[in-house]
Amino acid sequence: MRQEALDGFVAVTDPLSTRTAFPRLNPLSRRIVGYTPKQLWERDTDRLPRPLAALRRRAREFADRVIAPVALELDLAPQPPLTEVHPLMREVLSRAGREGFMSDMVLPPPFGTAIVMTEHHPVWALAVKVEEFARACGGLMLNLMVPALGQCPILFSGDPNAIRRFLIPAFKEVKAGELHPFSFAITEPTAGSDVEEGHGAERYSPGTVARRVPGGWRLTGRKRFIGAADLSKTICVFAALEGEGMQSWTVFVVQPPTPGFVPLRKEHKMGMRASGTAEFELRDVFVPESHVVGGLRNGWALNRATLNVSRIPVAAMGVGFARAALEAALDFACTTTLAGKPLVDYQEIQLMLADMIAETAAIRGMVWDQARTFIPTQAAASMTKLYCTDHALNVCNTAMDLIGNHSVLHANRVEKAFRDARLPIIFEGTNQINRLAVIEDIQEEVLAKCRP
Structure with a gap:
C-alpha cells in the first residue's frame, strides 16, 4: 500500500x-x-524553447529504447579487434544515424538533420542530447558524439567546398543507416595538455609533421587517445609544417583506408568502456592539397574554436552521469528497507537525495545558461566544463555512499556512472588546464588590475 x-x-x-x-x-x-x-525531468524540460524540448524528449526516448538495454553488456564486453565493431554497437550507431542523431550538428535538411529553429543554439541542442545519452551510457554516448567533434574543424573552416565534399556525403550515409565515423586528432603520445594550451604549445616540439610534396603533403607522426580513430572514415589530423612549431598547425583531412595510415592499438579504459579510443601512426601518408581545411597555419585557431564548443557538451556529459547516479540512488532508497521501513523515510537519506538533486540541477543550469550563447567564449566553456564535471563526480560519490555495498555491483549502474564520470575531468583538457584557460581568456582584465 x-x-x-x-x-x-x-x-x-x-x-x-x-x-x-x-x-x-x-x-x-x-x-x-x-x-x-511536476516530475523533475518534466519541470526542466518545460524551461527549454519548444524545439529543444522536443529534441530532449526524442533523445530520452531513444536512450531508453536503444541505448540503455545494451549499456551494461557493452560496458563489460572486450573491445573488438582494431577496425572491427561490436554487433550491438553497430546496431546502435546505425539506428542513431537513421533517426537523425548523427547528422544534426548544424546543417538542416536536405543536407543534414539539424532542427531549423535551433540553428541559433547548436551548442545548446548538442548539450541537451548529450545529457540524455550519457545518462543511459557514457561509452555509447561518446561513440555517438565523437563524430560531431570531428566535424567541427570542417564546419568552422567556413569553406563551403569542404562542407560539400566531406560532410554532406557522410550525412547521406549515416541517414541511410551506414557508419561514417569522424575523428578529431590533436593528442600525441608525448603531448596531451600541451596541445590544448598556448603556453605549453609554445614550448612543445610537434610530433606530427607535414612535408610539402608535389600535389599536396606527406604526414608523419602518431596520434593517441583519439575517439573511434581505427574506425573513422574521415579524420581531421592536426599537424605542424616541416621545420616550424605549433603556430604552423594545419588541419589535414585523412580518409582511411589510405597507404601509410596504421591503427596501432585500442585503449582499455576504466570508464566509457563501450567507446573505442585508439592510437594510430601516419607513415608518410599523402594528403592532397584539396584536403587542407581552413588554410595553412590556421589549425591552432580551429583547434581552440572546436574546444570552446565541445567543452560545454562535455559538461553536459557530467550532468547525464550525475542524473544516472541520482536516479539509481532514488530507486534504491525507495525499494530498500531498513528496520522495517524504506530507506527514503530516514531523514539522513532525504538530505543526501536533496543535495544530489540540487547539485545536478545547478550544473544543468550552468550548462544551459552558457550553451544558449551562439559563440561560447573560452572562459565560459572552460569554467562550465571544469565545474560541472567536478561536481558530477561529487553526485556519483554521494550516490555510492547512499547505496553502500550495493554501489559496487555492476548491475546497479552507479559504479558505471562513477567510472564514466571520471573521464571527462581528464579529456578535452584536464580540469587544471581548463582552470588556466579561464584566466588566459581574461588576462587583459587581470593585467589591467595588476599593472595600472
Missing part, C-alpha cells in the same frame, strides 16, 4: 501542505504563487 507521506512530512492533502494551502488563496494570489507539481 502506498504511503500517504514520507516520514517527517505532512501528506500532500494536509492543510499544512503547500499543495493544499495554495489553492485556497484568491485567484490573483494563485496566479502569482501557485504551481502544478
Whole structure:
C-alpha cells in the first residue's frame, strides 16, 4: 500500500501542505504563487524553447529504447579487434544515424538533420542530447558524439567546398543507416595538455609533421587517445609544417583506408568502456592539397574554436552521469528497507537525495545558461566544463555512499556512472588546464588590475 507521506512530512492533502494551502488563496494570489507539481525531468524540460524540448524528449526516448538495454553488456564486453565493431554497437550507431542523431550538428535538411529553429543554439541542442545519452551510457554516448567533434574543424573552416565534399556525403550515409565515423586528432603520445594550451604549445616540439610534396603533403607522426580513430572514415589530423612549431598547425583531412595510415592499438579504459579510443601512426601518408581545411597555419585557431564548443557538451556529459547516479540512488532508497521501513523515510537519506538533486540541477543550469550563447567564449566553456564535471563526480560519490555495498555491483549502474564520470575531468583538457584557460581568456582584465 502506498504511503500517504514520507516520514517527517505532512501528506500532500494536509492543510499544512503547500499543495493544499495554495489553492485556497484568491485567484490573483494563485496566479502569482501557485504551481502544478511536476516530475523533475518534466519541470526542466518545460524551461527549454519548444524545439529543444522536443529534441530532449526524442533523445530520452531513444536512450531508453536503444541505448540503455545494451549499456551494461557493452560496458563489460572486450573491445573488438582494431577496425572491427561490436554487433550491438553497430546496431546502435546505425539506428542513431537513421533517426537523425548523427547528422544534426548544424546543417538542416536536405543536407543534414539539424532542427531549423535551433540553428541559433547548436551548442545548446548538442548539450541537451548529450545529457540524455550519457545518462543511459557514457561509452555509447561518446561513440555517438565523437563524430560531431570531428566535424567541427570542417564546419568552422567556413569553406563551403569542404562542407560539400566531406560532410554532406557522410550525412547521406549515416541517414541511410551506414557508419561514417569522424575523428578529431590533436593528442600525441608525448603531448596531451600541451596541445590544448598556448603556453605549453609554445614550448612543445610537434610530433606530427607535414612535408610539402608535389600535389599536396606527406604526414608523419602518431596520434593517441583519439575517439573511434581505427574506425573513422574521415579524420581531421592536426599537424605542424616541416621545420616550424605549433603556430604552423594545419588541419589535414585523412580518409582511411589510405597507404601509410596504421591503427596501432585500442585503449582499455576504466570508464566509457563501450567507446573505442585508439592510437594510430601516419607513415608518410599523402594528403592532397584539396584536403587542407581552413588554410595553412590556421589549425591552432580551429583547434581552440572546436574546444570552446565541445567543452560545454562535455559538461553536459557530467550532468547525464550525475542524473544516472541520482536516479539509481532514488530507486534504491525507495525499494530498500531498513528496520522495517524504506530507506527514503530516514531523514539522513532525504538530505543526501536533496543535495544530489540540487547539485545536478545547478550544473544543468550552468550548462544551459552558457550553451544558449551562439559563440561560447573560452572562459565560459572552460569554467562550465571544469565545474560541472567536478561536481558530477561529487553526485556519483554521494550516490555510492547512499547505496553502500550495493554501489559496487555492476548491475546497479552507479559504479558505471562513477567510472564514466571520471573521464571527462581528464579529456578535452584536464580540469587544471581548463582552470588556466579561464584566466588566459581574461588576462587583459587581470593585467589591467595588476599593472595600472
